[in-house]
Amino acid sequence: MPAQPSSLQNLSMLSYLTTAKYLNGIHCLKRLWYEEKHPEKAPPLPLSQQRLSDQRKILKTLAYSRFPEGVHIAAEDPDVAVRHTETAINRGESCLFNAAFLLNGVFIRCDILQKDGRGWRIIEIRASKKIKKEYLLNLALQKYILDTCDIPICATQLMLLDEACVYPDLSNLFVCAGVTDKVNVLKREVPRYLRTLKTTLYRDIEPNVLIGKNLCNRPHRCPFKTSCWTSVPKNSVFTIPKIKDPEATALAEKGIFRLSDLPADFPLTPSQRIYVNSVLENKPAIDSAALRQELANLQYPIHFLDFETDRPAIPRFEGFKVYEEFPFQYSCHVLQPDGGVTHHEYLHTDISDPCLPFLQSLLAHISDRGSIVVYNLSFERRILRNLAESFPEYASVLQSIIERLWDQLTVLRKHYEHPDFCGSKSLKSVLPVLVPSLSYENLDIQEGADAPAVWNMMLSASNETERQEWHRRLSAYCKLDTLAMVEIHKVLQEKSTCHA
Numbered sequence: 001m002p003a004q005p006s007s008l009q010n011l012s013m014l015s016y017l018t019t020a021k022y023l024n025g026i027h028c029l030k031r032l033w034y035e036e037k038h039p040e041k042a043p044p045l046p047l048s049q050q051r052l053s054d055q056r057k058i059l060k061t062l063a064y065s066r067f068p069e070g071v072h073i074a075a076e077d078p079d080v081a082v083r084h085t086e087t088a089i090n091r092g093e094s095c096l097f098n099a100a101f102l103l104n105g106v107f108i109r110c111d112i113l114q115k116d117g118r119g120w121r122i123i124e125i126r127a128s129k130k131i132k133k134e135y136l137l138n139l140a141l142q143k144y145i146l147d148t149c150d151i152p153i154c155a156t157q158l159m160l161l162d163e164a165c166v167y168p169d170l171s172n173l174f175v176c177a178g179v180t181d182k183v184n185v186l187k188r189e190v191p192r193y194l195r196t197l198k199t200t201l202y203r204d205i206e207p208n209v210l211i212g213k214n215l216c217n218r219p220h221r222c223p224f225k226t227s228c229w230t231s232v233p234k235n236s237v238f239t240i241p242k243i244k245d246p247e248a249t250a251l252a253e254k255g256i257f258r259l260s261d262l263p264a265d266f267p268l269t270p271s272q273r274i275y276v277n278s279v280l281e282n283k284p285a286i287d288s289a290a291l292r293q294e295l296a297n298l299q300y301p302i303h304f305l306d307f308e309t310d311r312p313a314i315p316r317f318e319g320f321k322v323y324e325e326f327p328f329q330y331s332c333h334v335l336q337p338d339g340g341v342t343h344h345e346y347l348h349t350d351i352s353d354p355c356l357p358f359l360q361s362l363l364a365h366i367s368d369r370g371s372i373v374v375y376n377l378s379f380e381r382r383i384l385r386n387l388a389e390s391f392p393e394y395a396s397v398l399q400s401i402i403e404r405l406w407d408q409l410t411v412l413r414k415h416y417e418h419p420d421f422c423g424s425k426s427l428k429s430v431l432p433v434l435v436p437s438l439s440y441e442n443l444d445i446q447e448g449a450d451a452p453a454v455w456n457m458m459l460s461a462s463n464e465t466e467r468q469e470w471h472r473r474l475s476a477y478c479k480l481d482t483l484a485m486v487e488i489h490k491v492l493q494e495k496s497t498c499h500a
Contacts, residue, residue, distance in 0.1 A: 016078055016107035017197060022141055023134055025197040028216075030209040034224040036201050042223035048449035049220055051456065055313045056127045060097075060111060062314070063125045063159055063174055067112060070095040078107045089151075103145050106194065110142055112159070119152030123176070125159045127313045129322060136179055140186035147187075156183045161322045167315035173322070210253055213238055214245040233258050235279045239423030240272050241413075271413075278417045285417040291496035294411045299404075301370040302335040304489070306481040307383050308474070310452035317353040319390075327383050328354045328455055331478040332365055333486045341486060347474055349467075351459055359387050359394060366401055373485055375427055377407035408485055411492070427484050435487040438480065445477040 015036065025032035034041060045053075064070055071093045075081040081100035088096055099113040112123035122142050126135055139156045146153050155178060162175040200207050211229060216222045237243065237251045237259065256262065259279050268276060278285040308329040315321055328348045335341050344365035348354030366372065374380040381402055388398040412425050420433045428446075432439050440446060445454055451474060458470030 016102070017105055017194075017201070019108050019138055019141055022106075022193070022197065023137060025200065026137060026193055028209055028222065029196070029200045029207040030228060031222055031224055032197060033200055033203070033206050034227065037204075037206075038224075038227070041227045043226075045223075046220075046447065046450060047445075047453035047457075048447065051453035052127065056125070059127050059161075059313060060125050062170070063112070064097050066174065067095050067097075067114065070097045070112070072097040073099055073109075075100075078102055081109070101145050101149055101151075103148060105198075106141075106145060108142050108145050110146075116154065119154035120146070121155040121157060122146070122153060123157045123159050125174075127161065129161050129163045131158060131160070131177060131179065136182050136186055139179065139183045141190055143183055144187050144190040156180050161313060163322055165315065165322055167317060167320045170314070173314070210249050211238075212245045212249045212252075215249075231257075235259055235419060235422055237262065239275075240268070241275055241423055242269070243272065274417050275423060279419040282419055284419070286495050287415040288496050288498065290415040291411070291492055294415065295493060295496055298371040298373070298406060299369065300335070300337045301367055302489070303366055303370060303372045304333040304335070304482040304485040305366075305372050305374050305380060306331050306478055306485075307380055308448065308451040308455070308478055309383060310455060316351075317355075325383070325386065326353075326355055327358050327387075329451070329474060329478050330358065330362055331475075331482040332362075333482045334365075334367075334370075335486060335489070343479065343482075345475060345479060347471065347478075348455075349458070349471065355387065355390060359391060363394065363397060368397075368400065370404070371406045372401060372404045373406050373408050373489065375407070375409045375481070375485055377405050377410065381405060408488060408492075412488075416492070416495070427481060430488065431484045434491045435484065438484060438487060440477075440480065443477055443480065444473040448481075451477060 021032055021035060024035060064072070071088050073081055073084050073088065073096060075084050078100060079102070081098075082102045085096065085099045085101065088099075094115040096113040097111070099110045101108055101110075110122050111125045114121050114123060122139060124135060124139055124142075126132075128135075135158055139158070143153050143156055158177045158179055159174050160177055162172050165173045211232070216225045216228070222228070232238065236257045237248045240248070240259075251257075251262070251266075259276050262276065274285050307327045309325050309327045311323045311325040313323060315324060317326070320326070330346050332344045333341055334344070344361075346358055346361040348358060384398050384402050388395040388402075409425055412430060418433055421429050424430075428440050432441075445451060454470055454474055458467055458474065461467035461470060
C-alpha cells in the first residue's frame with residue numbers, strides 16, 4: 001500500500017476521527033464536540049439502539065458468508081488493523097472484511113473491499129431496505145480516504161436488505177445497489193467537512209449550534225441533549241404541539257425560548273393556543289362537556305389493551321419478510337360497571353412464532369362486547385389487521401375488536417391540556433401528572449422501543465434465573481401501560497363532571 005500523504009491537519013493529540021464521528025459532526029457540530037471533549041456526559045446506549053447495533057453485526061456476518069474468499073481484518077487497535085490491511089493487500093488478497101485505513105487522524109474501516117479487474121470496490125452493509133444519505137456520506141468519506149491513499153476505487157455499493165426475501169429462504173436477504181455517481185458528488189465536499197470538523201475539535205469552547213426537535217431527536221435522541229438543553233425552559237417554544245422545527249428554531253435564533261416571550265402576532269392553531277394559554281395561566285384547560293360526550297361512547301366491560309411488538313431485520317418465522325412486525329406480548333385490564341378490575345396478560349417465552357398463541361390468548365380474554373381502550377389506536381389496529389390477514393379464520397372476531405377500539409390518546413389531545421404535560425401526550429408525560437401515585441421511573445424498562453430488545457435478551461438468556469428476571473421486567477412494563485390507562489380513565493371521568 002503506498003505511503004499515506006499528510007495533506008490534512010494532524011489530529012495526534014485527539015482521538016481518531018472515525019466515520020461515526022464524521023457523520024455525527026455533519027449532523028451537529030456540537031454533538032461531535034461533546035463526544036470528543038465530554039464523552040462522560042452521554043448516558044448509556046439505550047437497549048433499542050444497542051439491539052440495532054447487534055443486528056448489524058449479525059447481518060455483516062451473513063453478508064461476509066457471500067464472499068468465501070474474504071479475509072477478515074480482526075484487529076481493533078487502529079494502528080494494528082492498518083498494518084494487517086496493508087499486509088493483506090501486499091500479499092495479493094482479493095477481498096477484505098473490515099479493512100482499515102488511517103489518514104492524518106481520520107480512521108475508517110470498509111465493510112467489504114473487493115478487488116475486480118479495474119481496481120477495488122467498496123461495499124457498505126446496511127440494515128435497511130432503502131438508501132439513506134448518511135450511508136452515501138459514509139461511503140464518500142471512505143472513497144476520499146482510499147483515493148488519497150492511492151487505492152484505486154472503481155465502484156461503491158450498498159448491500160441492503162431485500163424486501164422480497166421471505167423466511168426460511170434467506171438466499172436473497174441482500175441486494176446490492178450501485179451508488180458510485182452519488183458518492184462521487186458527495187466526495188467533493190469531504191475536505192471541507194473535515195476542515196470544519198477538525199477546527200471544531202481543536203476549540204475548547206463548544207460550538208454555537210441552534211437546537212431543534214428534529215436535529216436533536218432524529219434519527220435517535222442525541223445522547224448529549226440533556227447537557228445541551230440545560231438553558232431551555234421546561235415549557236419552551238419547542239414544546240408547542242405540532243410546531244414545525246424551522247418555526248421553533250427561528251424563534252430560538254432570536255433568543256425566544258419562553259412561551260411568555262412569544263410575539264403577539266405569532267401564528268398559532270387553536271390547539272396550540274390552548275396549550276400556550278394553559279402554560280401562561282399555569283392551569284389545565286379541560287373541555288368537560290367534550291370529555292363527557294367521548295366517555296359516553298364507552299361500553300362495559302371496558303378493556304384497556306396494550307401490545308408489545310418486534311420487527312427484526314432478519315426474518316425468523318415462516319412467511320415473514322425483512323422488518324415485518326409481529327406481537328409477542330399484551331396486557332389487558334378489564335373494568336366492570338361495579339368498578340372491579342381484572343388483569344390478563346400474555347408473554348411469549350420461546351423462540352417459536354408467537355402470533356397464533358398470542359392471538360388465542362388475546363381472544364380468550366377479550367369479551368365479545370364492551371369497548372377496548374388503547375393509547376394510539378393506529379398501532380393496535382395495524383397489528384390486529386395483520387393478524388386477521390395471517391389468520392383469516394379469526395378475521396371476523398378481530399374485526400369486531402377493531403370496531404370497538406377507543407383511543408385515549410386522541411381524547412387527551414383534543415380535550416385535556418396541562419402545563420406539566422410539557423406539550424407531550426405520551427403516557428410517560430401524562431401519567432405522573434394525572435396519577436402521581438404511578439410512575440415509570442422505577443421500572444427497568446423506560447421506553448416501549450426497549451421492550452423488543454429485552455424480549456430477545458430473555459429468549460437468549462443463559463440460565464433460568466436470568467430469563468425470569470427479563471420476564472419480570474417485561475411483564476411489569478406492559479402491565480403498567482394498561483393500568484395507567486385505567487387510572488387515567490378514572491381521572492377523565494372525574495374531570496368530565498366537575499364542571500357539569
